[in-house]
Amino acid sequence: MPSIMPSLASKAVGAVTGLVTGVLNRGKRFYKWQKKHKDQALVLYIFILGYSYCNFSFWSYLPQPYGTQWHMQFRYAETQVLKVIWPETWLLFLAHWAALAVLYILLKRTSKELQQRREISTQRQLEAKNIEREERIRKQMQVKLQVLAQQAEEEKRRAQEEAARIREAERLAAREAAEQAKSGKAQAIGSKQAQVAQAAAARSSSPVVAPSTTSAQAAPSADHSAQQKQRYEALQRAADQAAAANSGAGNSSAGSSNGAAGAPSGRDMAAARGAGVAAAQRTGMVPLSVAQEAEERQRQWLQHGGGSTEALARMAREAERAAQDAEYQEALTADQKRAAARAAAEAEKQRKEEEKRALAKKLQELAALKQQLKGELEPEPAEDEKEAAEAEAAADGGTAPPSRCVVVRVRLPDGSTHTRRWLRSSPMDKVYCWVQSIDAMPLWAPEQWRLATSYPRTVVERSAGLVDVAGPGHGLMLLVEQA
Numbered sequence: 001m002p003s004i005m006p007s008l009a010s011k012a013v014g015a016v017t018g019l020v021t022g023v024l025n026r027g028k029r030f031y032k033w034q035k036k037h038k039d040q041a042l043v044l045y046i047f048i049l050g051y052s053y054c055n056f057s058f059w060s061y062l063p064q065p066y067g068t069q070w071h072m073q074f075r076y077a078e079t080q081v082l083k084v085i086w087p088e089t090w091l092l093f094l095a096h097w098a099a100l101a102v103l104y105i106l107l108k109r110t111s112k113e114l115q116q117r118r119e120i121s122t123q124r125q126l127e128a129k130n131i132e133r134e135e136r137i138r139k140q141m142q143v144k145l146q147v148l149a150q151q152a153e154e155e156k157r158r159a160q161e162e163a164a165r166i167r168e169a170e171r172l173a174a175r176e177a178a179e180q181a182k183s184g185k186a187q188a189i190g191s192k193q194a195q196v197a198q199a200a201a202a203r204s205s206s207p208v209v210a211p212s213t214t215s216a217q218a219a220p221s222a223d224h225s226a227q228q229k230q231r232y233e234a235l236q237r238a239a240d241q242a243a244a245a246n247s248g249a250g251n252s253s254a255g256s257s258n259g260a261a262g263a264p265s266g267r268d269m270a271a272a273r274g275a276g277v278a279a280a281q282r283t284g285m286v287p288l289s290v291a292q293e294a295e296e297r298q299r300q301w302l303q304h305g306g307g308s309t310e311a312l313a314r315m316a317r318e319a320e321r322a323a324q325d326a327e328y329q330e331a332l333t334a335d336q337k338r339a340a341a342r343a344a345a346e347a348e349k350q351r352k353e354e355e356k357r358a359l360a361k362k363l364q365e366l367a368a369l370k371q372q373l374k375g376e377l378e379p380e381p382a383e384d385e386k387e388a389a390e391a392e393a394a395a396d397g398g399t400a401p402p403s404r405c406v407v408v409r410v411r412l413p414d415g416s417t418h419t420r421r422w423l424r425s426s427p428m429d430k431v432y433c434w435v436q437s438i439d440a441m442p443l444w445a446p447e448q449w450r451l452a453t454s455y456p457r458t459v460v461e462r463s464a465g466l467v468d469v470a471g472p473g474h475g476l477m478l479l480v481e482q483a
Helices: 004-036 038-060 069-082 089-205 222-253 256-261 266-283 288-376 385-396 428-436 466-470
Strands: 405-411 417-423 449-453 458-460 475-482
Touching: 004 038, 089 288, 288 428, 405 428, 405 466, 417 428, 428 449, 428 466, 466 475
Parallel strands: 405 475
Antiparallel strands: 405 417, 449 458, 449 475
């Protein structure tokens, strides 16, 4: 027994602790709920108070075994307060329950209004979130557009820098080419001057061959002599040209007396030029005429080279402009082709949509026409017994007079057959209208189909009469074919 008591006590303490903890947790959750939903909590409090009041009042009206002394005292106080308004006890009981019903209705209505308010608030919050999201997206798009604009400006600047570098490289290349050509020309002039000076010196200082010289030493071979002769003649022509250019200035500045005295002969001038060249070679100085000729040629070459540099720059600019124009024309042509393709696609799409709308409208009109013809169709004439007997006699092989009605059987394109009785005096237009109103008949326009007999095949016109097509027979078989 002493060992059992601590376990029971611990279990009881644990149960009480768990109960208290659960009550506290539920109270805490209820406290959070009523702080979040104040309107609903207020309505709940009012309902609990009203229900408690009505329930307590109900128990106070019961006999003594069911109600306590406290209930009786409450009933006495209540009746003392309300006995003027409610002299009867049962009326007070009904009033309590009526108040409870009104309170319940108010609770439901308030709950509905609160639900509507909550929905409106939620919708407004969603709209605010959507507006905020759209604003955020718009700002992001603006940032992206700014970044793209900056990238485009950077690409444009890089393209301009690249074009400037290309132009600078072309200008430097043209300058280097001009300098190379200039240096090559100067080297050619210098080598030519040296050749002329050497030729003149050779001419002036070459000794006469002594007669005592042996034939083997004085006479070289024939080929070697011819080469020396050609070289000597070329040098002689160059020296003569230089002498003529040098003597032009002296001749133009000479007076009339010098002119009368006469100019020196070409041989004398060549000798003098050769002597001058030899003296210049000995002293290490360039003759004046040769220097002037070289300067004049250099000036002409520089003028020609400067013009060619400008022409090359102009040609480079024109080539760059032509390339840009070609690229622009290609882009413009591509844009025009894409625009034409889009326009053609839009036109084709619009045409197909118009065709679909026209077809749907036409089908609706044909369906309406079918319903209209079905409503305007006359009732089928009844078959007389006399006509039936005559038809049976005709079927047995006898002859019968023409009947009042004709049975028309029509075979549709789907293979189905439809039969109807007509008066012999009816026109074929009514038969056409009847066939048009059949549900299994395709939605064809009246001008797209026609009726024809099977054998012999004959097209039946709308303007014909039924008696002309059927003849004296009692039946007629027709086929529907597309026109």
